Amino acid sequence: MSSDLQSAVIGGLAGIIGVLTGALIQRSLEMKRWQQARQDELHREIRSIAGDLAGSVAEFIHTMLWYTYFVPEEAAPAEELVKQYKDESHRLIGRIVGARAKLAAIDHDIHERLKPLIDRSLDISERIDDATGIISEEGTVDGARIEELNKEARQLMDDVNRTTRALYEETANKEVRLRANAG
Numbered sequence: 001m002s003s004d005l006q007s008a009v010i011g012g013l014a015g016i017i018g019v020l021t022g023a024l025i026q027r028s029l030e031m032k033r034w035q036q037a038r039q040d041e042l043h044r045e046i047r048s049i050a051g052d053l054a055g056s057v058a059e060f061i062h063t064m065l066w067y068t069y070f071v072p073e074e075a076a077p078a079e080e081l082v083k084q085y086k087d088e089s090h091r092l093i094g095r096i097v098g099a100r101a102k103l104a105a106i107d108h109d110i111h112e113r114l115k116p117l118i119d120r121s122l123d124i125s126e127r128i129d130d131a132t133g134i135i136s137e138e139g140t141v142d143g144a145r146i147e148e149l150n151k152e153a154r155q156l157m158d159d160v161n162r163t164t165r166a167l168y169e170e171t172a173n174k175e176v177r178l179r180a181n182a183g
Contacts, residue, residue, distance in 0.1 A: 046107045047171055053099035053114060054164040057121050060092040061157045064121075064128055068150040071132050073143035082134060089125060096121075110167060117160050124153050 067085040071077045100118060104111040129135045131145040 042106070043171070046103070046110065047168075049099055049103045049106070050110050050114065050167060051164075053096065053103055053118075054160060054167075056092055056095045056099060057114075057117055058157060058160050060089065060096060060121050060125070061153050061160065063088045063092060064125055064153045065150060065157070068128060068132070068146050068153070071141060071146055073141070073146075076133050076139060076141060082132075086134070093122070093125075113163065113167065117156065117163060120156050120159075124149055124156065128153075 063085065067077075067081070070081055096118060100111065100114075103114070126135075128146070128149050131142045131149055133139040133141050
């Protein structure tokens with residue numbers, strides 16, 4: 001084989017190898033970008049669901065605070081007040097249960113961090129129902145107990161705010177680390 005032909009064959013092979021190598025590198029980069037975009041979307045979804053869940057728990061606590069503030073110390077609460085409280089509680093509990101199920105399905109760790117706050121809010125709500133005569137057999141109001149439950153609900157609101165802020169900071173820092181590792 002002449003040197004010109006040999007050079008042409010070697011040049012052609014080098015060109016083909018270069019094109020194939022470039023295509024493989026490009027495919028690898030595209031795959032990394034796709035995986036990062038998918039990870040970013042999942043991260044946004046988790047933060048959105050966790051935020052919705054924490055927001056619904058905070059709304060639920062606010063409803064309990066509002067209700068206990070307006071319940072009379074001795075007499076049974078007005079029927080309209082009880083109806084508003086029950087309707088709002090029912091709506092918020094449904095929203096909390098739905099968001100909780102979504103979060104548990106996609107991020108068990110964050111779900112477990114929010115679970116105690118959810119459980120406490122449901123427990124306080126049941127005790128408020130009892131103390132205000134909604135579910136107690138006697139139907140009597142226990143003013144001192146209502147005041148204690150109101151304080152407990154205010155403390156829970158502070159705990160929800162603190163936990164939510166910590167989760168936000170942790171997930172923001174995690175996102176920065178993930179991006180640094182991907183680059």
